[in-house]
Amino acid sequence: MHQEATTLQDLPGSAVDIDVGVDGAWVAMCKRDAELVVATSTGQFPAPDNLRFPQIRWMGNGDILVVDTRTTRGSQNAFVLTPSGIEKVRFCVGDGVADVLVVGESVVVTYFDEGIFGGVAPSEEGLAVFTSDGRFEFGYQSGVKDPVDIADCYCVCPAGPDEVCFSPYTEFPLVRLNLKTRQQQVHKLPRQLAGSSALATDGIAFYIYAPYDARNSIFRWRPGEAAVEIGNHVGPLRGHRRAAFLSAGTAGYAIVNAGPA
16 A cells, blocks of 8 residues: 655645546635635646535536535536536536546446435435536436445545446445446445545455544455455544545545555
């Protein structure tokens, strides 16, 4: 396990959230006084109005996705922007957003309990999938055969060009879902890995961060084998790319590579 840290120079303020593309390009949501500003290596522009708890992601075509974690029924809280800040589309992804992934041409949104039980669709699905232009494709509970229960989606990560993995409260299985076929594999996690806050995979092994009983630990686990602690990190972390986590700070970020060097 090793970490690559990057300090971002000349940010317009303190970073609220950061995302990094596979090519190393970064995008940050920054707070400057009372203003939110989107910054990249090539420029900056004002964020959409009235954001409260924004998350920011690169999209595969170079556009930028901004999602406000909280919203109300009838309000739109997701914005697709060009790299120069022009709004292309806005749409509603629901309330209580836990995490947002861009996987291939899909936007995958997971939800925490206040959203799932809050009455703003499609948060009750636990996990929802949208097209890159904001069209709702399907929700996990209604669109997948034999879905597991999701009262709070604790962690999610990409698992390939068309797949995601996630582990939800209350039973904490590990679910691998194909976004195209809507087929899933459900694994029972060892009890010591319950309640993990971040997840990554290389397609074979799973790398699991901060379960209930080991809040700073990173474990490697393969189905049918015992979990092995491979390192520690103060966090917070989120699943980022193949066998790696992203740690976003106020002035930069770190990529934590959990897989073999």
